[in-house]
Amino acid sequence: MSEVKPLWTRDFVILALSNFMLFVAFQMLLPTLPVYVTDMGGDQLAVGLVISLFTVSALLVRPFTGKALDTIGRKPVLLLGLAIFLLAVSGYYWMVSVALVLAIRFLHGIGWGIVTTTYGTIVSDIIPSERSGEGMGYFGMFSNLAMAFGPLVGLWVSQNWGYGWLFAISAGLTALAMILSRLVRIKGVPAGKRPRTSIMSGLLEKAALFPSLLNLLIGFIYGGIFSFITLFGLEVGIENIGLFFLFNAIALMAVRPLAGKLFDRRGPVWILLPGAIILGVGLLLLSYSTTEIELVGAAILFGIGVGSVQPSLQAWTIKRVDPARRGAATGTFFSAFDLGIGGGAMILGAIAKVTSFALMYRYSLIALALYLIIYIIYLSRQAKKTQATETVSS
Known part of the structure; x- marks a missing residue:
């Protein structure tokens, strides 16, 4: 051992x-x-x-x-x-x-x-x-x-x-x-392993693109939550909207180490699917919240979801790339999240303008549905590849 x-x-x-x-x-x-x-x-x-x-x-x-x-x-x-x-x-x-x-x-x-x-x-x-x-x-x-x-x-x-x-x-x-x-x-990165590329090439890491795409969709939802949560509170009559930030942070802190250990022992699928579902339940509860108790419940569920999914996506990204490309992979990963936040704030803000902030949060569940569909398709393809490899070897 x-x-x-x-x-x-x-x-x-x-x-x-x-x-x-x-x-x-x-x-x-x-x-x-x-x-x-x-x-x-x-x-x-x-x-x-x-x-x-x-x-x-x-x-x-x-x-x-x-x-x-x-x-x-x-x-x-x-x-x-x-x-x-x-x-x-x-x-x-x-x-x-x-x-x-x-x-x-x-x-x-x-x-x-x-x-x-x-x-x-x-x-x-x-x-x-x-x-x-x-x-x-x-x-x-x-x-x-x-x-x-x-x-x-x-x-x-x-x-x-x-x-x-x-x-x-x-x-x-x-x-x-x-x-x-x-x-x-x-x-430092060993000189012999440093990529020899032109100035513009090598800015993005190809092996990091798939988990970064999932991270972009999480960022889209995140951007809608934190850009408009104060205005949502005014819309539904919740005065102490700061409770969402507090309990979301507490849930994030509590779940990260546990989710990380599960990721190391069982792999990403055990985190990325259930974590996303919990995140979605929290988002749906938030959209119907009219009291502080409901808001706190939504914050805890959302925190558990994001706190388990995002660090697992980051760890998965690092595992997929060569050590000499970890910088490019990390840049790709966080760029996707930034892009998701910016796009989410802009698109969901436009939706809220013609509907309401509560409905806007329900519409943002479309991004989560895309996340689940894309990841399930990926798992299906990986399973077929594994089965084909086992068939050939046998």
């Missing part, structure tokens, strides 16, 4: 803490930047651009980041991304117009796209391959912990201490993330 390699190594813990610091810095600004732009005189269009510009710049930079990770190396790319992120966060307070805030928001998205792609790649290098699902689950749990209280801290600081302190604390946490990241012993 082979010895089980340790998961909680020095480098894994330091990287997880660095990732946690960065996510807190990011989550503090998530609910406060729209208010900051409004206080500066920005209208609803400007507030919408705060979200869309960030998503677009992160999406654009991810494929190039993945290629750089596989050619230049992990640590230089990570430090560059953290430096850009730190520059953007530090600069918000000094911007004297809404246009300048939006410009630095675009820069902020570039930093975010670089660092999140890089963290995902580095942790896949550190985690033992036989424990990839479990490791990704625990690593993602740190991000979910930041999601649980980062927005609350950001709102409290901005309301009680002002925006200057808000941006200063966010910048300080980013600086701590940078210091911690320098302590991680990161293995």
Whole structure:
């Protein structure tokens, strides 16, 4: 019996803490930047651009980041991304117009796209391959912990201490993330294994496309949930809509390690099908919610679904690619999620405009149905290939 390699190594813990610091810095600004732009005189269009510009710049930079990770190396790319992120966060307070805030928001998205792609790649290098699902689950749990209280801290600081302190604390946490990241012993890609490609080629990893397609469909649903959940609360008369964020984060943290272990022991099918079904039940319950109890129930189910499916898709992506292409694979994976979020917010927002937010959530179940159909077709084809191989060998 082979010895089980340790998961909680020095480098894994330091990287997880660095990732946690960065996510807190990011989550503090998530609910406060729209208010900051409004206080500066920005209208609803400007507030919408705060979200869309960030998503677009992160999406654009991810494929190039993945290629750089596989050619230049992990640590230089990570430090560059953290430096850009730190520059953007530090600069918000000094911007004297809404246009300048939006410009630095675009820069902020570039930093975010670089660092999140890089963290995902580095942790896949550190985690033992036989424990990839479990490791990704625990690593993602740190991000979910930041999601649980980062927005609350950001709102409290901005309301009680002002925006200057808000941006200063966010910048300080980013600086701590940078210091911690320098302590991680990161293995570079061996020179002999680095892909020799032109500048534009190799930006996407072919082996990562199928799980990334499933991740795009999850992102489509996710974009509709978190872009319009506050407006949905106003529509149905639920005042404390923040309960959805809180219990969703708690469910995410609770399920990730368990789902990761099941992924490692039984394979992706045991997570990707039941997890998606639970996600769908949560989405359907949300669309009919009119009370806080129903909202909490929907948040828990949705959190269990996303918290089991997405890290399993990421672990599956890493297992499908050569180690020398993990950067490109991670960039492909997160780019698909960004594209799904942006497309979901835009398409579902248009649907909500002519129907309602409750109906919009029910229409978003079409994306989940596509997910299930595509994955079941894939499983059917894999089963036929296996059967044909066994027939030939016998």
